[in-house]
Amino acid sequence: MSDLTVPLARWHLPTPGRIGLAIVAVWLVVAVLSPWLAPYAAGNVTAADVFAPMSRAFPLGTDYLGRDMLSRVLLGARITVGVSLAATALACFTGVTLALAAAVHGGWVDAVLSRVLDALISVPSLMFSLVIVASLGSSLGVLILTAAVIYTPGAYRTARALAVNINALDFVTVARARGEGTWFIMREEILPNMVLPVLTDFGLRFVYVVLLLSGLSFLGLGVQPPNADWGSLVRENLEGLFDGAPAVIVPAIAIATLTIGVNLLIDNLPTRRNGHAR
Amino acid sequence: MNATVLRLIITRLGLAALTLWIVSVLVFGATALLPGDVAEAVLGQAATPEAVAGLRAALHLDQPGWLRYLIWLGGLLHGDPGRSLVNHLPVAQLIGNRLPNSLLLAALTAAVSVPVALAIGITAAVRRGSLYDRVVNLLTVSLVSVPEFLVATLAVVIFAVNLHWLPALSSVSDISSPEALFRSFAMPVLSLSCVIVAQMARMSRAALIGTLDSSYVEMARLKGVRPARLVLRHALPNALGPIVNAVALSLSFLLGGVIIIETIFNYPGLAKLMVDAVATRDMPLVQACAMIFCAAYLLLTLLADIAAILSNPRLRHR
Numbered sequence: 055m056s057d058l059t060v061p062l063a064r065w066h067l068p069t070p071g072r073i074g075l076a077i078v079a080v081w082l083v084v085a086v087l088s089p090w091l092a093p094y095a096a097g098n099v100t101a102a103d104v105f106a107p108m109s110r111a112f113p114l115g116t117d118y119l120g121r122d123m124l125s126r127v128l129l130g131a132r133i134t135v136g137v138s139l140a141a142t143a144l145a146c147f148t149g150v151t152l153a154l155a156a157a158v159h160g161g162w163v164d165a166v167l168s169r170v171l172d173a174l175i176s177v178p179s180l181m182f183s184l185v186i187v188a189s190l191g192s193s194l195g196v197l198i199l200t201a202a203v204i205y206t207p208g209a210y211r212t213a214r215a216l217a218v219n220i221n222a223l224d225f226v227t228v229a230r231a232r233g234e235g236t237w238f239i240m241r242e243e244i245l246p247n248m249v250l251p252v253l254t255d256f257g258l259r260f261v262y263v264v265l266l267l268s269g270l271s272f273l274g275l276g277v278q279p280p281n282a283d284w285g286s287l288v289r290e291n292l293e294g295l296f297d298g299a300p301a302v303i304v305p306a307i308a309i310a311t312l313t314i315g316v317n318l319l320i321d322n323l324p325t326r327r328n329g330h331a332r
Numbered sequence: 333m334n335a336t337v338l339r340l341i342i343t344r345l346g347l348a349a350l351t352l353w354i355v356s357v358l359v360f361g362a363t364a365l366l367p368g369d370v371a372e373a374v375l376g377q378a379a380t381p382e383a384v385a386g387l388r389a390a391l392h393l394d395q396p397g398w399l400r401y402l403i404w405l406g407g408l409l410h411g412d413p414g415r416s417l418v419n420h421l422p423v424a425q426l427i428g429n430r431l432p433n434s435l436l437l438a439a440l441t442a443a444v445s446v447p448v449a450l451a452i453g454i455t456a457a458v459r460r461g462s463l464y465d466r467v468v469n470l471l472t473v474s475l476v477s478v479p480e481f482l483v484a485t486l487a488v489v490i491f492a493v494n495l496h497w498l499p500a501l502s503s504v505s506d507i508s509s510p511e512a513l514f515r516s517f518a519m520p521v522l523s524l525s526c527v528i529v530a531q532m533a534r535m536s537r538a539a540l541i542g543t544l545d546s547s548y549v550e551m552a553r554l555k556g557v558r559p560a561r562l563v564l565r566h567a568l569p570n571a572l573g574p575i576v577n578a579v580a581l582s583l584s585f586l587l588g589g590v591i592i593i594e595t596i597f598n599y600p601g602l603a604k605l606m607v608d609a610v611a612t613r614d615m616p617l618v619q620a621c622a623m624i625f626c627a628a629y630l631l632l633t634l635l636a637d638i639a640a641i642l643s644n645p646r647l648r649h650r
Contacts (some may be wrong), residue, residue, distance in 0.1 A: 173351065173354050176351045176354075176355065176626075176629075176630065176633070177355055177358060177626060177629075178584070178587050178588060178625065178626065178629045179588070180587075180588045180591055181587070181622055181625050181626060181629075182358075182362075184591075184606065184607070184610050184618070184622065185359055185362045185363060185610075185618060185619075185622050186362055187610060188363065188609070188610040188613055188615065188618045189362055189363045189364075189613075189615070261477060265477075265479050268479055269479060269480070269481070269588070269591075269592060272479070272481050272592065272595070273591065273592070273595055273607050273610075274607075274611060275607070275610055275611065285479070285481075288481055288485070292596070295485055295488055295489070295493075296488070296492070296493065297493070302485055303485055303486065303489060306478075306479060306481060306482035306485055306486075307482065309478065309479050309482065310474075310477075310478040310479070310482050313477045313478060313479075314473075314474055314477055314478065317473065317477045
């Protein structure tokens with residue numbers, strides 16, 4: 055816990071972490087500003103030939119309809135980053151709240167929550183989302199909720215382990231003896247002491263969510279037209295793959311830079327957990 | 333193999349069966365969320381009310397939900413998960429046609445990736461901190477944190493488009509000679525293996541390092557045991573359990589990967605069947621495929637669990 059008392063300004067972020075932070079920051083800015091950054095408006099068919107290679111007019115080539123790929127990728131960042139952030143935030147918020155309740159309350163609340171959420175983990179994530187999408191369709195709302203449900207148990211597990219340890223410390227016992235309520239202990243005594251590990255966990259889950267959602271979109275079962283995230287861009291240009299068109303590789307590489315960037319950042323935070331496994 | 337171990341394994345088997353049952357409730361419950369009436373959706377707008385009523389009765393839609401679940405579960409256990417809503421063929425037949433293809437793909441991938449991953453993981457663990465270890469670490473971290481379809485598309489661009497070594501599309505029909513077999517499976521197996529190898533190498537490296545750090549290995553090193561013997565005779569036998577555990581867990585990642593890979597290469601396997609069924613909302617087929625995949629996943633995690641129990645006596649007393 056001692057790491058947490060160091061002021062933010064004195065954290066030393068190693069170079070790989072800085073690179074990761076820069077990549078993540080760039081994509082966040084792009085996601086916010088993409089309508090103004092993109093050289094061509096959404097959906098504009100601007101080139102004569104489809105699957106054009108990289109050129110001065112089209113820095114990343116054109117797609118299967120002759121649209122500028124740079125614009126498509128910049129606009130896709132908005133959906134990929136936005137939808138994944140929303141789903142991750144929802145999953146972590148629910149997971150951490152339930153974990154705090156379980157740790158502070160203990161007893162049957164802890165037992166029931168842990169059992170139920172553990173059962174959810176035993177369904178492979180892509181399989182679970184395929185079944186949900188088959189029955190509810192794939193609107194952005196359903197996608198966000200599905201991803202949130204899938205990654206809540208993981209967030210819960212991590213946060214519960216942290217909260218149970220903090221809950222056993224003296225200052226929590228003192229607060230309890232003072233007569234503070236459950237809600238106060240959760241919010242004021244325990245939560246501030248687990249912010250950094252929870253943020254690291256947030257980054258890890260964000261990577262999983264990005265991979266899951268772009269996988270679904272790649273299968274044609276995620277984000278639906280006219281919206282397009284990076285996974286959909288790979289799918290719709292798949293027939294250009296066998297000509298080696300940049301249109302199919304570029305969005306896939308965009309996803310990779312985002313996920314690797316986040317990994318670099320969280321692996322180099324002061325309280326690092328070894329991020330691995332999906 | 334004593335009674336305690338046997339009892340633990342039976343407990344795990346029971347837990348796995350219980351989980352599979354919960355999964356079946358989840359799968360059936362999730363598909364019952366479908367808004368609107370399946371019978372109307374299948375027959376379309378022009379259907380007569382009699383036809384809709386007939387189909388509703390045939391699909392047991394006029395029964396309460398729990399009864400439909402029991403009918404479905406009973407059918408599943410008897411190997412009859414109903415008929416496809418789209419082409420009206422028995423689901424068992426559709427799955428039977430595709431399952432061998434997927435199993436072949438999975439078996440070939442496992443046969444390629446397990447030895448390669450173990451070789452990489454073990455050598456990286458032995459030369460921990462060396463340049464080789466750091467390169468392996470960087471590569472495997474990158475591979476597990478990028479989407480499977482990036483690996484697959486890059487493999488196609490490099491090996492099929494630029495180098496012309498391999499055909500990009502696979503055709504399962506042509507497995508007459510070993511060479512034809514190799515050519516048609518090379519790309520899917522290669523792409524799928526990349527993902528699995530990265531995962532497995534990382535986990536087996538971590539498993540072996542735990543043993544290499546222990547004091548009895550330190551002792552053996554101090555008394556001058558040669559490095560090869562140190563690893564093969566002293567460290568490896570004790571790391572075997574965790575490594576088998578890592579292998580089984582990594583193979584369970586095949587299930588996610590195979591869905592993407594079968595789609596990219598248009599491979600006629602079970603995962604492609606399921607993805608198409610999701611797109612056409614063919615519920616009986618989606619349910620049956622989901623159950624097969626979840627059962628396979630549970631089986632692999634169960635094997636991982638049992639390997640851990642057999643190898644670590646401390647887990648026997650819980």
